[in-house]
Amino acid sequence: MKLYSSIVLVFFMFGSHITTAQEESFPCKEANPSLKKIFTGETLENLYVHNCYGSGLQAMSSSYLKAGGPAPKIIAYEDEIPDDEAYVAWTCKYSMGNIGDDDPATTWVEGVDGYGVGEVLIVPCLDLTHPVKIWAGYGKSADSFINNSRPKQVRLIIIQAEVEGETQYGTIYKNLRMVSQTLVELNDVNDYQSLKTPYYKASSYEFEPEKRDYTYFLGLEILNVYKGNKWDDTCISEIRNE
Numbered sequence: 501m502k503l504y505s506s507i508v509l510v511f512f513m514f515g516s517h518i519t520t521a522q523e524e525s526f527p528c529k530e531a532n533p534s535l536k537k538i539f540t541g542e543t544l545e546n547l548y549v550h551n552c553y554g555s556g557l558q559a560m561s562s563s564y565l566k567a568g569g570p571a572p573k574i575i576a577y578e579d580e581i582p583d584d585e586a587y588v589a590w591t592c593k594y595s596m597g598n599i600g601d602d603d604p605a606t607t608w609v610e611g612v613d614g615y616g617v618g619e620v621l622i623v624p625c626l627d628l629t630h631p632v633k634i635w636a637g638y639g640k641s642a643d644s645f646i647n648n649s650r651p652k653q654v655r656l657i658i659i660q661a662e663v664e665g666e667t668q669y670g671t672i673y674k675n676l677r678m679v680s681q682t683l684v685e686l687n688d689v690n691d692y693q694s695l696k697t698p699y700y701k702a703s704s705y706e707f708e709p710e711k712r713d714y715t716y717f718l719g720l721e722i723l724n725v726y727k728g729n730k731w732d733d734t735c736i737s738e739i740r741n742e
Contacts, residue, residue: 524669525584526556528592531563531611535620538659539721543677547661550670552625553600555588560596561621563611565733567593596621604639604737610722615649616734620721622659623739628700628716633692635738637726645690649734652688653724657681658700659717662707673715688726695739 538544550556558564572586592598598606600623610616626632637650658680661673680698687693697718704711718739725734 525588526550526669527584527588528555528558528564528595528597530558531561531595532559533562535560535562535622535719536618538622538676538678538719539620539655539657541678543675545674546664547622547673547676548667548670549624549673554597555592555595556669557596557624558592560624561608561610562619563616564596565594565609565611567591599623599736599739600625602738602740604635607638607640607735607737609638609648609733609735615725615727615732616722617724618722619734620719621736623718623720626718626739627741628658628697628718631742632695632697632718633738633740633742634686634695634736635692636686636736637688637690638735639690639737642690647728647730649728649732650688650726651686651720651722651724651734651736652726654684654686655681655721655723656684656695656698657719657721658698659719660700661715661717662705663712663715676717678719679716683723692738692742694742 534544548559567590572590574587575583577583594607594609594611596608599608599621608621610619612619638644638648657678659676660679661676664672664674666672680700682696682698684696700716702713702716704713720739722734
């Protein structure tokens with residue numbers, strides 16, 4: 501939660517804008533195991549949501565696999581902002597930023613020992629009034645799919661949240677809590693499949709100077725997997741609206 505904590509600190513110190521640099525980059529550093537509180541029925545006090553995909557979404561999963569090998573070099577320029585694009589992409593190679601990029605060749609991978617049972621994620625930018633689909637597994641190739649593990653049974657939850665405030669790059673939410681849940685058995689196919697989301701009833705809360713609607717997120721917990729032929733890493737390539 502290092503990224504989340506630093507952003508919240510900047511938000512409260514300087515209002516609704518991050519002032520550290522004219523152009524900010526967001527290398528992935530830490531995941532967010534505190535998300536599991538929501539899945540146990542507790543309330544999560546704050547969550548920063550950075551865009552819909554790409555770097556900066558590390559706080560949207562309880563873990564993610566860190567990239568291996570040497571890190572790309574950050575290219576320095578005199579009197580210019582350093583070029584760290586390759587470095588940032590490397591740090592976020594298997595992070596939640598891949599789940600909404602409309603590219604099954606990129607993937608989120610849980611980052612704990614074993615098959616990732618009990619690991620959770622929250623998907624930003626879904627319209628939960630419309631159908632949702634999932635690409636469960638690593639969709640890069642047939643070999644990538646079968647050699648890595650895929651979620652078999654998952655628990656889906658609907659998360660209700662209030663808006664705490666805006667930053668230059670995203671939104672801070674508060675009082676996140678589970679309002680409904682369901683269990684789903686997934687097919688073992690290297691393709692999109694429909695994802696039946698839990699039923700919930702949208703409501704509003706008092707927010708000065710007017711009543712405001714809650715924001716709703718989809719959360720997913722891995723309960724069981726189809727085991728990979730080579731690796732126990734469990735992957736999800738996409739979760740998006742149909």
